[in-house]
Amino acid sequence: xKINLRVWLKIPDAEAVTVKNTLIRRMGYGKALxxxxxxxxxxxxxxxxxxxxxxxRKFARQLVNENKEDYIASVDSLVFEEGYVxxxxxxxxxxxxxxTTMNQLQNxxxxxxxxxxxxxxxxxxYLDSNDSVKLAEEIxxxxxxxxxxxxxxxx
Amino acid sequence: MKIAVxxxxxxxxxxxxxxxxxxxxxDGEIFRWNRPAQELCDFxxxxxxxxxxYQDRLRAGAIASKEPVMETLREEAEAGKPIVxxxxxxxxxxxxxxxxxxxxxxxxxxxxxxxxxxxxxxxGFYCAWTTLRHDAPPNRCAGTFLIEKGELLxxxxxxxxxxxxxxxxxLIDRLNEENQVVFRYCDEEGNSTPDYPVNINGSRQNIAxxxxxxxxxxxxxxxxxxxxxxxxxxxxxxxxxxxxETPGPGRRIFESMKRYIxxxx
Numbered sequence: 290x291k292i293n294l295r296v297w298l299k300i301p302d303a304e305a306v307t308v309k310n311t312l313i314r315r316m317g318y319g320k321a322l323x324x325x326x327x328x329x330x331x332x333x334x335x336x337x338x339x340x341x342x343x344x345x346r347k348f349a350r351q352l353v354n355e356n357k358e359d360y361i362a363s364v365d366s367l368v369f370e371e372g373y374v375x376x377x378x379x380x381x382x383x384x385x386x387x388x389t390t391m392n393q394l395q396n397x398x399x400x401x402x403x404x405x406x407x408x409x410x411x412x413x414x415y416l417d418s419n420d421s422v423k424l425a426e427e428i429x430x431x432x433x434x435x436x437x438x439x440x441x442x443x444x
Numbered sequence: 445m446k447i448a449v450x451x452x453x454x455x456x457x458x459x460x461x462x463x464x465x466x467x468x469x470x471d472g473e474i475f476r477w478n479r480p481a482q483e484l485c486d487f488x489x490x491x492x493x494x495x496x497x498y499q500d501r502l503r504a505g506a507i508a509s510k511e512p513v514m515e516t517l518r519e520e521a522e523a524g525k526p527i528v529x530x531x532x533x534x535x536x537x538x539x540x541x542x543x544x545x546x547x548x549x550x551x552x553x554x555x556x557x558x559x560x561x562x563x564x565x566x567x568g569f570y571c572a573w574t575t576l577r578h579d580a581p582p583n584r585c586a587g588t589f590l591i592e593k594g595e596l597l598x599x600x601x602x603x604x605x606x607x608x609x610x611x612x613x614x615l616i617d618r619l620n621e622e623n624q625v626v627f628r629y630c631d632e633e634g635n636s637t638p639d640y641p642v643n644i645n646g647s648r649q650n651i652a653x654x655x656x657x658x659x660x661x662x663x664x665x666x667x668x669x670x671x672x673x674x675x676x677x678x679x680x681x682x683x684x685x686x687x688x689e690t691p692g693p694g695r696r697i698f699e700s701m702k703r704y705i706x707x708x709x
Contacts, residue, residue, distance in 0.1 A: 304501040315510040382609055385555055385567040432510070435503060435539065437552035437611045 290338070292345045293367050294331040295411065296353050296360045302327055308412070312428060321424055324415040330367075330377065333394070334405035344402075351398060352390070367444065374416055374425040375444040379409035382438045411444070445705055448475035448487040450517075450533075452508045456495035457530065457669060464672035465491065467691070468698035470705075477508070481516040488705045489526040489586075490517060492533030494602075494667055504553065504605045505535030514540050526586035526704050527661045528697065531603055534653070534663030543663045544615070544624055545656030551610040553665075556603070558640035565640055571602040573678050574644050574666055576652055577630040580623045585655040587662030588626055589700035589707070596634050597627075597693040598681060599666040601644065601652075606665035608647045608654075616648055627653035627664055660704075668694030 309325040312318040331352055338344050345362035353360045369375045384407075391406040412433055418424045422443055429441040447465055451458045451474050458474050465472045472491075475484065484490070497508035508514070514536070521527055521542060529537040535553050537543040544550050558566040578588055578595045591597075610616070619625050628650040629643050630636045636650040637643065643650045645665070653664030670676055671694035677684040683692070 303499070307498055307501045307507055311507050311510050315512070380554075381611075382554055383557065385557065385564075389567075432506065433502070435506070435549060435552040437549070438554045438609055439503075439552075 290335050290341060291365050292333045292335060292341060292348060293363045294333070294345065294349055294352060294360050295363075296329040296331065296358050297327065298357060299359050300357050308432070312432060316432065318428065321416055321418050322414065322428075323417060324373075326373070326413040328411040328413065330409045330411050331390075332407040332409070333403060335400075336402045336404060338402055348394070348400075351394065369413075369444060372415065373413040374421050376412045376414060376425050376429050376433060377409050377442045377444050378412060378429065378433050378439055379407065380438055381440040384408055445470055445488050445702065446486075447472040447489040447491060447701070448484055449473070450475050450477065450490060450492045450513060452477045452495070452497035452511070452536075454496040454499050455493055455532070457493040457667065458495075460669040460672075461491050461493040461530065464669040464694065465698050465701075467672060467689070468695055468702050470698060470702045475513075477511050477513050481512040484513060484516045484520060487525075488709075489701055490520065490528070491701075492527065492529040492536055493669070494531030494533060497532055497536060503539065505532060505537075505539040508536045509540035518542060521656070521661050524658070524660055524708060526701050528587045528701060529661075529663040530667055530669070531601070531606070531665055534665055535605065537661065537663045542661050543656055544619060544654055545658075545661060546615075546618070550612060550615055551608055553605050554607045554609045555605050556607050556645035558644070559638075559646055560640045569602075569604040570645060571600070572641075572644060573598055573600045574652070575630050575632055575634075576627040576666060577634050577636065578626065579628050580626045580655065584623050585626050585659045585662050586704040587655070587664070587697050587700055589704040591696055591700060594634065596630070596632070597671075597696065598677065599668055599671045599694050601666040603645070603665055606645045606647060608651045610648070616651075619651075619654060622657060624654050624657065625649070625651055626655050626662060627651075627666075668697040670694065672698070
């Protein structure tokens with residue numbers, strides 16, 4: 290069973306704004322890219338539990354700072370809204386933060402049922418193009434990833 | 445002779461770097477990233493100093509690598525002018541593909557992972573004195589033009605992402621064969637063992653600095669401007685003596701750059 294937490298900032302996201310500005314002002318995507326937003330995605334593998342929604346809320350209390358962040362939890366499936374192309378970016382080399390988080394959940398906070406933690410970023414690209422997926426792939430390869438440590442996936 | 449020290453939003457070592465360059469006899473000025481990029485052509489060489497350009501948003505060096513000044517620097521590098529990237533400057537040069545300079549973006553500087561006896565003992569930001577061994581032949585690289593092969597330089601580092609990684613299995617061999625590996629982390633006797641604390645950030649084959657195939661672009665994670673004067677050395681270093689102007693080991697980088705410009709002019 291996999292519990293997904295999609296986390297985003299309620300306050301202005303300076304990193305997303307910087308990436309958007311770079312794509313538009315420096316890389317020529319002004320006509321195709323109308324907006325860009327960012328989410329952090331935690332995908333937490335757990336052994337089967339009776340009430341996964343309650344467990345997701347417990348995870349969120351640890352991983353989400355609700356003073357500045359909001360989140361959506363889902364179990365197994367990961368569904369995104371229409372209107373943008375979601376591009377997931379993560380590390381294909383070892384992710385120290387994910388390992389630290391798993392150790393924290395398992396060993397410090399008593400979530401014995403946790404068997405794995407993945408951390409990634411979802412870039413939500415609002416594109417006006419006949420082939421939005423192809424354009425999203427191009428943007429990912431030109432800016433969003435360094436292929437020597439990152440992978441991407443158009444969700 | 446005049447060099448430009450490039451300042452991006454978030455750069456924080458530009459003033460020390462300019463002081464270091466001037467102490468080596470190189471005139472220079474801080475060049476803000478939003479000046480007309482073509483004005484860079486008036487300079488004889490360039491240093492991209494350390495810091496956190498654009499707050500390391502997206503990835504360290506990724507946003508700065510797309511700035512117009514970087515395209516001009518690429519043209520100036522192709523014309524043979526020297527560029528030295530220090531710490532975040534190295535990250536920017538890697539993200540822009542200027543280093544290692546083989547085929548686009550050839551590598552990444554990933555999060556530090558310190559390994560000892562096959563155990564990860566630490567990750568992330570680290571700040572310490574380290575010893576660098578110069579592994580390139582003399583005259584191979586603009587930033588080490590005056591440094592002999594095997595020479596040891598104590599220089600401090602401070603970074604979270606200096607761990608050179610690559611998905612290209614042959615890249616490190618190519619860098620070694622072409623003498624593009626300029627600096628390696630080593631102990632005080634010059635031995636490069638793969639474990640922390642000698643390999644201080646987990647970098648492949650202890651690599652601390654590399655140059656492009658032509659040798660005029662150098663990137664290094666440690667900060668030579670922070671050991672530019674002998675008084676900057678740590679208390680335990682016997683070379684910490686002399687007056688305020690007594691040079692330290694980091695000065696050699698800036699003196700080398702100066703000499704390279706003189707020779708190549």
